[in-house]
Amino acid sequence: MSAAHAYAPDALVARDIDAYLTRHAAKSMLRFITCGSVDDGKSTLIGRLLYDSRAVFADQLDALAADSARTGTQGTNLDFALLVDGLSAEREQGITIDVAYRFFATPARKFIVADTPGHEQYTRNMVTGASTADLAVILVDARKGVLAQTRRHSHLVQLVGIRHVVLAVNKMDLVGHDQATFDAIVADYRDFARSIGIDRITAIPLSGLTGANIVDPAPAMPWYDGPTLLAHLEAVEVAAPTDRPFRMPVQWVNRPDQHFRGFSGLVAAGGVAVGDEVRIVPAGRTTTVARILGPDGERPRADAGTSITLVLADEIDCARGDVIAAAASPPEVADAFVSTVVWMDAAPLVPGRGYLLKLATQTVVATLQPPRHVVDVTAGGTRPAATLAINDIGVVEVRTDRPLVFERYADGAALGGFILIDRETNATVAAGMIDEPVRRASNIHWQQVDVTRAAHAAQKGQSPRVLWFTGLSGSGKSTIANLVERRLHALGRHTFLLDGDNVRHGLNRDLGFSETDRVENIRRVGEVAHLMADAGLIVLTAFISPFAADRAMVRDMLPAGEFVEIFVDAPLAVAEARDPKGLYAKARAGLIADFTGIDSPYEPPAAPELRIDARESAEAAAERIVEYVIGVWSHDL
Amino acid sequence: MTALTHLQRLEAESIHILREVAAEAANPVMLYSVGKDSAVMLHLATKAFAPGTPPFPLLHVDTTWKFRAMYELRERAAVAAGMELIVHRNPEAVALGINPFDHGSRHTDLWKTEGLKQALTAGGFDAAFGGARRDEEKSRAKERVFSFRSASHGWDPRAQRPELWNLYNTRLHPGESIRVFPLSNWTELDIWQYILAEGIEIVPLYLAAPRPTVERDGQLLMVDDDRFRLLPGERPVDRSIRFRTLGCYPLSGAVESTADTLPAVIQEMLLTTTSERQGRVIDHDQAASMEKKKREGYF
Numbered sequence: 035m036s037a038a039h040a041y042a043p044d045a046l047v048a049r050d051i052d053a054y055l056t057r058h059a060a061k062s063m064l065r066f067i068t069c070g071s072v073d074d075g076k077s078t079l080i081g082r083l084l085y086d087s088r089a090v091f092a093d094q095l096d097a098l099a100a101d102s103a104r105t106g107t108q109g110t111n112l113d114f115a116l117l118v119d120g121l122s123a124e125r126e127q128g129i130t131i132d133v134a135y136r137f138f139a140t141p142a143r144k145f146i147v148a149d150t151p152g153h154e155q156y157t158r159n160m161v162t163g164a165s166t167a168d169l170a171v172i173l174v175d176a177r178k179g180v181l182a183q184t185r186r187h188s189h190l191v192q193l194v195g196i197r198h199v200v201l202a203v204n205k206m207d208l209v210g211h212d213q214a215t216f217d218a219i220v221a222d223y224r225d226f227a228r229s230i231g232i233d234r235i236t237a238i239p240l241s242g243l244t245g246a247n248i249v250d251p252a253p254a255m256p257w258y259d260g261p262t263l264l265a266h267l268e269a270v271e272v273a274a275p276t277d278r279p280f281r282m283p284v285q286w287v288n289r290p291d292q293h294f295r296g297f298s299g300l301v302a303a304g305g306v307a308v309g310d311e312v313r314i315v316p317a318g319r320t321t322t323v324a325r326i327l328g329p330d331g332e333r334p335r336a337d338a339g340t341s342i343t344l345v346l347a348d349e350i351d352c353a354r355g356d357v358i359a360a361a362a363s364p365p366e367v368a369d370a371f372v373s374t375v376v377w378m379d380a381a382p383l384v385p386g387r388g389y390l391l392k393l394a395t396q397t398v399v400a401t402l403q404p405p406r407h408v409v410d411v412t413a414g415g416t417r418p419a420a421t422l423a424i425n426d427i428g429v430v431e432v433r434t435d436r437p438l439v440f441e442r443y444a445d446g447a448a449l450g451g452f453i454l455i456d457r458e459t460n461a462t463v464a465a466g467m468i469d470e471p472v473r474r475a476s477n478i479h480w481q482q483v484d485v486t487r488a489a490h491a492a493q494k495g496q497s498p499r500v501l502w503f504t505g506l507s508g509s510g511k512s513t514i515a516n517l518v519e520r521r522l523h524a525l526g527r528h529t530f531l532l533d534g535d536n537v538r539h540g541l542n543r544d545l546g547f548s549e550t551d552r553v554e555n556i557r558r559v560g561e562v563a564h565l566m567a568d569a570g571l572i573v574l575t576a577f578i579s580p581f582a583a584d585r586a587m588v589r590d591m592l593p594a595g596e597f598v599e600i601f602v603d604a605p606l607a608v609a610e611a612r613d614p615k616g617l618y619a620k621a622r623a624g625l626i627a628d629f630t631g632i633d634s635p636y637e638p639p640a641a642p643e644l645r646i647d648a649r650e651s652a653e654a655a656a657e658r659i660v661e662y663v664i665g666v667w668s669h670d671l
Numbered sequence: 672m673t674a675l676t677h678l679q680r681l682e683a684e685s686i687h688i689l690r691e692v693a694a695e696a697a698n699p700v701m702l703y704s705v706g707k708d709s710a711v712m713l714h715l716a717t718k719a720f721a722p723g724t725p726p727f728p729l730l731h732v733d734t735t736w737k738f739r740a741m742y743e744l745r746e747r748a749a750v751a752a753g754m755e756l757i758v759h760r761n762p763e764a765v766a767l768g769i770n771p772f773d774h775g776s777r778h779t780d781l782w783k784t785e786g787l788k789q790a791l792t793a794g795g796f797d798a799a800f801g802g803a804r805r806d807e808e809k810s811r812a813k814e815r816v817f818s819f820r821s822a823s824h825g826w827d828p829r830a831q832r833p834e835l836w837n838l839y840n841t842r843l844h845p846g847e848s849i850r851v852f853p854l855s856n857w858t859e860l861d862i863w864q865y866i867l868a869e870g871i872e873i874v875p876l877y878l879a880a881p882r883p884t885v886e887r888d889g890q891l892l893m894v895d896d897d898r899f900r901l902l903p904g905e906r907p908v909d910r911s912i913r914f915r916t917l918g919c920y921p922l923s924g925a926v927e928s929t930a931d932t933l934p935a936v937i938q939e940m941l942l943t944t945t946s947e948r949q950g951r952v953i954d955h956d957q958a959a960s961m962e963k964k965k966r967e968g969y970f
Binding site for chain 2: 054061135294392448
C-alpha cells in the first residue's frame with residue numbers, strides 16, 4: 035500500500051495538545067452500519083476507513099502484514115478485511131458471522147461502525163447492528179449492481195427505521211471507473227428504494243481496495259463531484275428530533291435514605307425542566323418536577339439521550355417500569371399490539387406460548403398469535419405463514435398479560451421496540467417493533483375520571499380472564515380450579531371462583547337440568563363472569579357446560595383473549611369410576627335424567643386454550659394453568 | 672437543545688447500563704483492577720446512583736504482585752465511593768507461592784483466571800462489571816455489553832444473545848453469570864479525555880516520573896519492591912518512565928517518557944505508533960490468544 039497512508043496523527047496533536055483536546059471534547063458521534071453481500075468488500079471498506087483515518091497502530095499493522103501474508107486474499111498487498119474479521123472461527127470460514135463494533139475518529143466526529151454480515155442466514159445480526167445505527171452504508175459491487183441481497187438489506191434498514199442511506203458502489207476500479215455503470219446502478223436502486231419508502235439516499239462511487247473516494251477524492255473519477263464517503267459521514271445531520279414530548283422510562287428508584295427519593299432513567303424523548311408538569315404512566319397521577327440531577331449534579335433541564343434522576347414534588351407511587359412523561363401528552367397504554375417481529379432463534383415461534391417481553395424497563399408475559407403474514411424482504415410482498423422461523427419477519431398480534439406503556443416504533447424506538455425472551459432457555463428469540471395497538475379504547479387507562487373496565491384491571495395490575503373449566507362430572511374441574519385459585523391468590527392476583535353446585539344453590543336455583551335450563555344456567559354464569567371480568571377479576575368457573583355453542587356464547591361476550599377454555603379431559607370410564615358424589619351410579623340406576631355422559635351428550639371443545647389430561651396430577655395441571663394465565667415468573671419480575 | 676457530545680453520549684449509555692444491572696441482577700459486583708478504565712467505571716457508578724452510593728461492592732482479584740501505588744489508591748478509592756471492597760487472593764496460589772518470576776503463565780492462570788472464578792462463585796455474584804472496551808483487541812470488537820458465562824465461567828461466542836437498541840436480556844439459569852462491560856463503546860482516547868475532564872484520580876504510575884528500572888528482553892520493568900529478582904549483573908537504573916497499562920509490576924512494561932501531565936500523556940499516546948495492549952506480555956503469543964483466554968474464563 036502507498037506510504038502516503040502510513041500512520042500520521044493530526045498535526046494539531048504535536049503543535050497544541052490542549053487545542054486538540056478542546057476540539058475533541060466537542061465532537062459529535064455517528065453510529066452507522068455497513069451491509070452488503072458476502073463479496074461486496076465490506077470488511078475491506080471498514081478496514082480501509084480505520085486505516086486511512088489513522089485508527090490502526092503500527093503493531094496492528096505488523097500483525098496485519100503477517101496475517102495478510104498467511105491468510106490474506108490480496109497477494110502481497112495488505113488485506114484490510116483482516117483488520118476487521120475478529121473471531122478465529124469466522125476467520126477460518128472466511129465470512130463474518132456476527133456483529134462487530136469498530137471505532138475511529140476524525141477531527142469532526144467519533145464513529146462507531148457496526149459491521150454486519152451479509153450472509154442471508156444472519157438477518158438477525160443485521161437487525162441487531164441496525165437497531166443502534168443513525169445511518170446505513172449499503173454496499174453494491176459495481177460489476178453486479180443491485181442484487182436480491184441488496185434489496186433485503188434495504189428492506190431491513192427501512193424496517194428498523196434508519197433514515198439515512200449511503201449507496202456505496204464499490205469496486206469501481208474493476209469497471210474502469212465508468213460513470214455510465216455507476217449512473218445505471220444508482221437509477222436502478224433509487225427506483226427500488228423509493229418503492230419501499232427510502233427517499234434519502236447519497237450514492238458514492240468508490241473502491242475499498244484502492245481507497246478511491248473513501249477519504250480522498252479519486253482522480254480516476256473526475257466526473258463525480260459529490261462528497262467522499264468520510265466527508266459525507268462527517269457532515270450528515272442525525273440529531274434526534276427536538277419536538278417530541280418528554281418520556282423517561284424509570285430504571286431505578288434512588289432512595290438512599292428517607293430524605294431523598296429520586297427516579298432514575300435515560301431520557302428517551304423530548305426534554306424536561308424543573309417545574310414541568312409530568313404524569314406517571316400507566317397509573318396516571320400528575321405532579322411537577324422539583325429537581326433534576328444529571329451526571330454533573332443539579333441542573334435546570336435535561337434532554338433526550340441524558341441519564342438523569344428526577345425528584346418529584348409529591349410523594350407519588352412510581353417504580354421501575356413506569357414511564358414519567360409530559361403530563362399533557364402522555365404515551366398510550368395497551369395490552370395488545372400489531373407488531374413487526376424479527377425471529378432470531380433456531381426454535382420457531384410457538385403461537386399462544388408465553389414469552390417474556392421487555393420494552394424499555396417493562397417486562398411482561400406476552401403471547402403471540404399466528405402471524406398475519408410474513409414479509410418477503412427479498413422479492414417484496416407478503417406470504418401467509420403459520421409461524422415464524424429464524425430470520426423470518428412477520429406481522430403479528432402480540433398480547434401481554436399486563437398493560438404496556440408504549441409508542442409506535444415510528445415515533446420512537448425507546449418505547450416502540452421490544453425483545454422477546456424464551457422462558458425456558460432464556461435466549462433472546464425475537465425483536466419486535468410496535469406498529470399500532472389493537473384496541474384504541476385502552477388508550478384511556480391513564481384517565482382517572484372514567485373508571486373503565488381497563489382502569490379496574492390496571493388498578494389490580496392484572497389482565498381480566500375467565501378461566502372456563504369444562505368436562506364431565508367427576509373429571510376434576512372443581513379440584514383443579516380450587517388449586518388454581520389458591521395459587522393465583524398467593525401470587526397477589528384478584529380472583530373469584532364460580533362453582534356449578536354453589537351457583538345452583540342460589541343464583542340459579544330456579545333452573546333444572548333440561549336442555550333449555552342448562553343453556554340458561556350457562557348464560558347466567560357467563561354474564562356474571564363477564565361482570566366480574568369487567569371489575570378486573572380473574573374469574574374461574576367450574577361447570578360441566580356440555581354444549582359447544584353455550585361455551586362459544588360466553589366466549590363471544592368477552593373481549594378477545596379473555597376467555598380461556600380449559601378442557602378437563604377425563605374419559606367417561608375414569609370419571610364414572612371416581613364418581614365422587616355417587617351421581618353416575620344414580621344416573622345408571624335411572625334415578626337422574628339428562629345426566630351428561632349417560633343420557634345427555636358432552637361435546638368436547640375442538641380447540642381449547644388448555645387441555646388437562648386425566649393422567650396429569652391436579653397439582654401439575656394447576657401449575658400449568660397458572661403459568662399459562664400469568665406466567666410463573668410474573669411474581670418476581 | 673444542543674446536540675450531545677460523544678463523551679456525553681458515552682457517559683449516558685454507561686450510566687444506563689449500570690442502572691439496568693443494579694435493577695435486574697440479584698447480586699452484582701464491580702470488578703475493580705485499580706487501572707484507568709476501572710477508575711472511569713467506578714466514577715460512572717458513583718454518578719449513576721448519586722446521591723446514594725452504588726448498590727454493589729467492589730471486587731479486587733489480587734495477585735499480591737500489583738504496584739504499591741495501586742494498593743494505596745485501591746483503599747482510598749473504595750472509601751471515597753463509600754463502597755465495600757472485597758479483596759480476593761486465590762488461597763492455592765498463596766500456598767504455592769505463585770509468582771511471576773518462577774511460574775510464567777501459571778501466575779496469570781492461578782491468581783487471575785482461577786482467582787476470579789473463585790471470588791465470583793464464593794460471592795454468589797450473578798453479574799460482574801468489567802472495564803473492558805471493544806477497541807482494545809480484535810476479538811473484543813464482537814463482545815456484547817452483556818456477556819454470558821456458563822456455570823463454569825466459560826464464554827461461548829455462539830451462545831451470546833443479540834443486543835437490540837438498549838434492551839438487555841439479563842435472565843440467567845442457576846449458576847450462570849453475566850459479565851457486563853459499561854465501557855464497551857469507549858476508546859482509549861475517550862477514557863483519557865474523560866479522566867482529564869472529570870478530574871478522576873488515577874494511579875500516579877500513568878504519569879512519567881523517575882523510577883528504578885531494569886531492561887529485560889526489550890521491556891522496561893520497574894523494581895517496585897525488594898521481591899524483584901535481579902539477574903547477575905543487573906542493577907536498577909532510574910529512568911523517567913510511565914505505564915500505559917498496569918498489572919503485576921514484574922509483568923508490566925513501561926515506556927520511557929517525560930509526559931508528567933495528562934495532556935502530555937494523551938499527546939504521547941496520539942503521537943505514538945503502537946497500540947495500548949502491547950505493554951502487556953500476555954498478548955504477545957498469538958493473534959487469537961485473548962479469545963482463547965476468554966473462553967477459559969479470563970476476564
